[in-house]
Amino acid sequence: GAVVSQHPSWVICKSGTSVKIECRSLDFQATTMFWYRQFPKQSLMLMATSNEGSKATYEQGVEKDKFLINHASLTLSTLTVTSAHPEDSSFYICSARDPSFETGGPADTQYFGPGTRLTVL
């Protein structure tokens, strides 16, 4: 099956620093990737949709300048948390859409990375 990796799996940083999280589709090309945030015991909240070669689409309430997304290639999207603060501590998950799952289908399956735990001190 399709595999999505994330790096790092866990990062601890000081308040005010920036952290970059990478999301890679390993065995398929993903024109669209998604970034989610998950708080303990809660569901996933979509932060933004990352489209290869174009600007990301952010959900309402998500600061564009705070969470920078770059989808520079068909297999890599990055999320940079700029000037991180303790309230940014969370579990960040990316997913990649496999457009080849079923040609002509109305929706494609998303495969998820293993997540990145961010702790800001």
Next chain:
Amino acid sequence: AQTVTQSQPEMSVQEAETVTLSCTYDTSENNYYLFWYKQPPSRQMILVIRQEAYKQQNATENRFSVNFQKAAKSFSLKISDSQLGDTAMYFCAFPLINAGNMLTFGGGTRLMVKP
């Protein structure tokens, strides 16, 4: 707006027994997909099963099957012969076709399989 509702925050089942997790959704679309994802303690999201709305036959994947009631907008997941490894959070998800297929998730059901 599309919504996905999972009305059971927590459930438990004895090993080897059967359990059903419920999910309802609201949409104006006619042709769509529905997904169940599993999130074990490792927090890796794993696709369990998917259902195409245009198919009348319920999807099955080994011990996992769905009861899809399109008119009622219901999409429940049945786990047969429950195993300890089934202990996880289960999320029902619905893609927004006009929004790049971004997924709307239900609130999740925490399933505990007891030995």
